[in-house]
Amino acid sequence: MQADFRPTLLSRFVSPGSHIVSPEAWNPLSFLIAWFWGIMARLVTAGVLFLLLMPPGVFAQEWRTYGGDLGGTRFSTLRQINRSNIGKLKRAWTYHMGEMDRGGNATDGHHAAPFESTPLVIDGVLYFSTPSNRVIALDAESGTEIWQFDPQAGPTGQRRYFQHRGVAYWQNTGGDDRRILFGTFDGRLIALDAKTGKPCRDFGEKGEINLRTGVADAFPSAEYAVTSPPAIYRDLAITGAAVPEYPSKGPSGAVRAFDVRSGKLVWIFHTIPEPGEAGHESWKEDAWKDRTGTNVWSLMSVDTERRLVFLPVGSASYDFYGADRKGLDLFSNSLVALDAATGRLVWYYQMVHHDIWDYDMPAQPVLISLRRHGKEIPAVAQVTKMGFVFILDRLTGKPLFPVEERRVPESNVPGEVAWSTQPFPVQPPPLVRQSVEEADIRTSESNRYCTELFHSLENHGMYTPYGVELTLVMPGTLGGGNWSGGSFDKGSGYLFVNANELGAVGAMRPQADDAPERFRRVAKGGEYARFWDENEWPCQKPPWGTLTAVDVNKGEIVWKVALGRVDELKATTGTPNLGGSIVTAGGVVFIGATTDSRFRAFDARTGEQLWVTDLEASAHATPVTYLGKKTGKQFVVIAAGGGGYFRGKVSDTLAAFSLPDK
Template identity: 60%
Template sequence: MATPRRRSRGPSGAVRAFDVQTGKLVWRFDTVPKPGEVGHNTWEKDGWKDRSGTNAWGPISVDVNHGMVFLPLGSPSYDFYGADRKGEDLFANSVLALKTETGKLVWYYQIIHHDLWDYDLPAQPVLMTVHRANREIPAVAEVTKTGFVFVFDRLNGVPLFPIEERPVPQSQVPGEATWPTQPFPLKPPPLARTSVARADITNVTPESRKYCLQTFGSILPARIFDPWSLTLKLEMPGTLGGANWSGASFDPFSGYLFVNTSDLGVVGEMKRQPAGSPEAYLWGSKWGTFARFWDSQHYPCQQPPWGTLNAVNLNTGEIAWKVPLGVVDALKAKGIPKTGIYNLGGSIVTAGGLVFIGATADHRFRAFDAQTGKELWVTKLEFNGHATPMTYLGKRTNRQFVVIAVGAGGNIGDDASGPTALAAYALFPKGQSSPAQARLQAELAKIPSGTGSEPPEIKPPLLAPTQPIPFSHRGHVAAGMSCDNCHQLSSDGKQMQIPSVTGCMACHQSVMEARPAIQKMTQLEKEGQQISWVRVYQLPEFVFFSHQKHIDAKLACEVCHGMVRNQDVLRQEKEISMVACINCHKLRKVSTSCGLCHNIGY
């Protein structure tokens, strides 16, 4: 979508799904609700009509298992003045969960009400499993320009940590109506600076401090969600964040979410426009639009760190570690190395416990220990790595490589042009052990010697998740059904599939059809929707498992799943872990080679 800057009216940000085989439009979801739709009443008068923006600003995430897509939506145009769009402005600045097949709304959460700060949701929602009170919860996390991290149960949108609606300052710009409150998550803590006072002004050099106090001292203090006014004001975090489009990476081994953030404010004021202009007020400054809160050398005007890499334990909501990310070479030469620097570009985390990230405006590419945040490796690039790295295994060498795109871009820093390249690095030269091997050895040390044993029962048993349709395994077994009547083997032999609504209705169109649960399934089938079953047994993505091979070995379902036949509500009875699997293999005199279940090229 292309629209003129600063125009509030234009093409909509509607989200569309197309059939990849035919190109046919399958569904459309209007992100600005029309009359009669959920959220329409959050737009005053005709503010919803022809509203530009409110589009999927960051990449979309897909939950294949539950048939859901997650969208991070942008702010409505015009970004900094909303007199013609009074109200909360749904679904702007919201995380949306839609049904993959139909585009039907499942849930939403608005992270910014009536955005006046360009605080669109720039990052792809991150899908993960959170461990809480003996339960595994399918979750989704959204990192934001404000530095806040919002974590939800991705099936129903319930926040996994409390969120408070707090009063915020109100606008004095004529015609504007700031929303009275904004959401503040109580956990995790903010990952970026959300306020600046005179006491926070930098002292990295006398010149920098003098410039910043003379230029910006009169507009301090400043805090998050201060609205713009007719005089110069500071927004902290600024329009680059906090976090940005680079998003976050997640390590299922530790439960850590890795987020890089910038502490870089932006300054501006609202200027009255001549009569007849498209907008009554425009935002800017004598330095131009998007003027940064920095000195003449582009050193941010508050004390360092100016950029950080954060590890958030999503099981607890606490920050596990936080380290400065990046250097300023001129300051490093003066003995000030730990400043961090503003950044754009994401991280990846490997199964071996390494976090790789470029992003910084210092031409560097780094690797950190995922558990501690210690910088393990750094190299100088030809230019900035304003990109998210990727990793792969070489087919011929069976070695792991990490690649990052290098170039100018990024709309940040001093470099407007420079060389472009793909920089590739090989991990762990021959004879050098990797962190993955250390992790593996630590896990193997937990396995007792001996002839092996059956997978143990979990005590106390895990809580049963709430399913969309009540389903009794005991009742179906009593009716004479076996496991494979409802659970078909996938074509690749890896998974036993969960029941489809069509499969269920093949029986229930004439069996117990008057029950509310069956009527609900009947309606789902009519609408072409599937049942959003919650998986009880889930293996990490880095584990290779074949149901077909276990069936061929005559292994009973009960060995891994327990006495499901006796359960009215399905819950996990048996431990599924590397220790349990290896002990079971030892008992049956089956290979316990690492390469059987893992790609040991890591």
């Protein structure tokens, strides 16, 4: 971990260049005048003055950022829909975005591009993105289309589809310049006029900038895709990207900030430190050069008050073999806090050392607060694929609950040197199983496949590296937790996290002399094979997916329930799941995520399922909730598209729900 960051009172309230009264010239009136104008300058610079002039409660009725707020809490103060009346919730409107054929298997939707978008709702307009990168604006109360923008329009050849989680919104101080910002699969950052959907011509080159420039120049055909919305801090759009997981050389995973008006680069942070930068010593010899991975493909969070942006950084490439990058590999698999205005490193905390499991930091960091000894501590919670939740001090990066470095299994792959220890949080306890014993395997006659598979695998507990023999890793690459992340209710101190109970299977096999890597993970089910049967039911006994409430003040699990059901088994087994939750002041946790094409609501206090409805396909996305400007009705909206890593129906549905008219 690196330097602390505690802005002084003066630096918070007196803007650069403002007049500060000297001690010799001290008088109360002069000081008050200087202090007042210092605060006003700060507010104007931050765009906060506009917020202060807004009618009370307006922003609470909307969903202005991916995570509900810049800190990713996914909490809404709305309570019109609550525990007592949620049983009456009905479909209010349905919008079909028109992308049913998104590749994959036509019969079961396997590997069709998923519809993962989380909409934004501002001033009565709902904005979302599609699996082909289109951006669409709807009337938030009726679902009527207002405009759409297609970045693949024109003679671009075959249409591309990929996961895309949404867009970001920015407005100037006066509110007369409102922009939608989003990234594309081919590495562009685009700014649209929020009212018309037309490109903002003053942004970059006719409304877009080429994000590949400066980070992917030497790798023109390599992946550089923006699948998550940028983080917005004042007048900056802060971007990461998806880069190759194989081979090890490719585009940089650096994080950059661009001016939202002009598109000009403001700062860059090297997630793989260059010579002279903190953390560079963790890379042996020239292992850092042209290294890809170590990127932020997921969501960042922003603390505007403390001028911090939080980066969940992924693993270094190649994901499963690190003989050419022996060491800690900073800042891979770390939560990194930067000065949001400058990109300066404030602190970091590495959660996996020398990752050879593809244990990216996958989720948006959740900015929470803890109550301890009568004081409120600003903190950040990081959900991980390992099933851990790390809770750190937001200012220093120090753990707020004990974390132990424990010895873990060694690797038997030639050349590989697994790090000897890994950090294990003592509290909260792991949310999922991290090992599987023979007694855990389904043993009925119909599950003989799983029994035979288990006995063919090597496993030595948590952090077992993929070896030269076929190996079981638990949790696998889908987690545990994933980009689904968590939602947080400050009033109760509960953090709600959905997770997978799903292992992975693979062996490291030598490659040809001219291959980019000496070893590569392989298995009968492909490079990312799962520990499940022919039906894609996990091989261990249920639950296979869970929703958990964690009391962040005590570091304890309050309740845990199976999330989802396998209809063929006629049981609430829980299912593999991707897609997050939201929580409301009405005491309700809303979540889709499961593979059973259902949308559910749970009691935030007890975990009791209060409501469930069928969807056209599984909702591998995070819902939103907002209040209609005209009707005053609370709506809940979710994308139900299916596809992705799981079999099942595919749809192009955006579904809205509300209570019936009185």
